[in-house]
Amino acid sequence: MKKFVALLLALMMVLAMGACSSSGTTTEDTAANDTATTDDAATTDDAATTDDAATTDDAATEDTGDTGAADGELIKVGFAQVGHESDWRTASTKSAQDVFTAENGYELSFVDCDNDSAVQLDAVRNFIQQGMDYIIIDPIVATGWDTVLTECEDEGIPVIVIDRTVDDSDKYASWVGSNFKTEGLACGEWLKAYAAAQGITEINALVIEGSTGASATIGRTEGFKEIADREGWTILDSQNGDFTEAGGQEVMESYCQSYKGQFNVVICQNDNEAYGAMTAMDQAGVTYGVGGDVILVSFDANKAALELVKEGKLNADFECNPMAAPDVDAVIKQLEAGETPEKEIYMNETWFVAEDVAGATITVDGAEQDLVVVTQEVLDARPY
Ligand code: GYE
Numbered sequence: 001m002k003k004f005v006a007l008l009l010a011l012m013m014v015l016a017m018g019a020c021s022s023s024g025t026t027t028e029d030t031a032a033n034d035t036a037t038t039d040d041a042a043t044t045d046d047a048a049t050t051d052d053a054a055t056t057d058d059a060a061t062e063d064t065g066d067t068g069a070a071d072g073e074l075i076k077v078g079f080a081q082v083g084h085e086s087d088w089r090t091a092s093t094k095s096a097q098d099v100f101t102a103e104n105g106y107e108l109s110f111v112d113c114d115n116d117s118a119v120q121l122d123a124v125r126n127f128i129q130q131g132m133d134y135i136i137i138d139p140i141v142a143t144g145w146d147t148v149l150t151e152c153e154d155e156g157i158p159v160i161v162i163d164r165t166v167d168d169s170d171k172y173a174s175w176v177g178s179n180f181k182t183e184g185l186a187c188g189e190w191l192k193a194y195a196a197a198q199g200i201t202e203i204n205a206l207v208i209e210g211s212t213g214a215s216a217t218i219g220r221t222e223g224f225k226e227i228a229d230r231e232g233w234t235i236l237d238s239q240n241g242d243f244t245e246a247g248g249q250e251v252m253e254s255y256c257q258s259y260k261g262q263f264n265v266v267i268c269q270n271d272n273e274a275y276g277a278m279t280a281m282d283q284a285g286v287t288y289g290v291g292g293d294v295i296l297v298s299f300d301a302n303k304a305a306l307e308l309v310k311e312g313k314l315n316a317d318f319e320c321n322p323m324a325a326p327d328v329d330a331v332i333k334q335l336e337a338g339e340t341p342e343k344e345i346y347m348n349e350t351w352f353v354a355e356d357v358a359g360a361t362i363t364v365d366g367a368e369q370d371l372v373v374v375t376q377e378v379l380d381a382r383p384y
Helices: 002-021 027-043 049-054 086-101 117-129 146-154 180-198 213-230 243-257 273-283 302-313 325-336 376-380
Strands: 076-082 106-112 136-137 160-162 174-177 205-210 234-240 264-266 293-300 316-319 342-348 352-355 361-364 367-373
Touching: 076 086, 076 117, 086 106, 086 273, 086 325, 106 117, 117 146, 136 293, 136 325, 160 325, 174 376, 180 205, 180 213, 180 293, 180 316, 180 352, 180 361, 205 243, 213 234, 234 243, 234 264, 243 264, 243 273, 264 273, 273 293, 273 302, 302 316, 302 325, 302 352, 302 376
Parallel strands: 076 106, 076 136, 136 160, 160 174, 174 342, 205 234, 205 264, 264 293, 293 316, 352 367
Antiparallel strands: 316 352, 361 367
């Protein structure tokens, strides 16, 4: 493959020189452009990349002295991923690994930070030292970022934040992710409609939160609490289940003991926690889902969890879309072209339910949004 690329490179150089001598203008640009398109030629990529290559040498890569794609090399991307705590995370990692391939013109350095913020800061600093062209961060926690993002900026390395937000710095080119507060609000609005339709007048909820300090946890907690406060519901407890199955099970086991017979709603902030909570409730003899004693709700909407929605074991699942990498690819292409990407890019998400009980839509923050009953067709169409 390398030989093939080298050959192509040589060929393109010769063609570029020909082009220069015939046109007699923009010699440098033409040479750079043609060299840069070598990557694209090897990628079978579409016409869009040709434009990108055309301005490759003018922006992002200049400061590092490493001209990345302009050299006909792959674009070096470092990705400091949160860890491997959940199925959602696995899908997020796969999305990046599928997009940032040599075929697509990238060289990906991937670091699994195992939910350790210190490891994540080190990973970013190592990426700076290694002269990455771009750094992608999925921030484990929302704060503590300004210093290291300033270091990236000083080195001229654009940072793209994905999924969780950075809340104490704006020194990044773009963020691609979900509105977690909207997810929490949607959960609350659906529960209100569902309870009303079922004649349930009192809500006593237990929340199993995601990991502490993560913007996903903060947003989902705030959104649901806003509706609970508005409706006068009781949140009996809200504890950290670390976004893991083991964490969800552990928290639910203790809830089953402490709040025996007192709760009728369990909100798990991701699917894996919901799996753990189911195990704990099974062991405690608590029934849940359609026709059960407890309304069980989750976030993420991985395919395996949607199977459980279809079976009626989960009453509702609020999607968080992990497929950010194609959008990040588009952002990088814009930056390569010297354009300014959108500062915030939101993923599309769907609210999934087990029964057609709460109506076809809910109104979330003034916007009418669909409720999708999970059928086999819905499952078959799911990408993750
Ligand atoms: O919900 C959970 C994962 O940050 C949105 O992290 C993400 C969350 C997701 O571990 O499953």
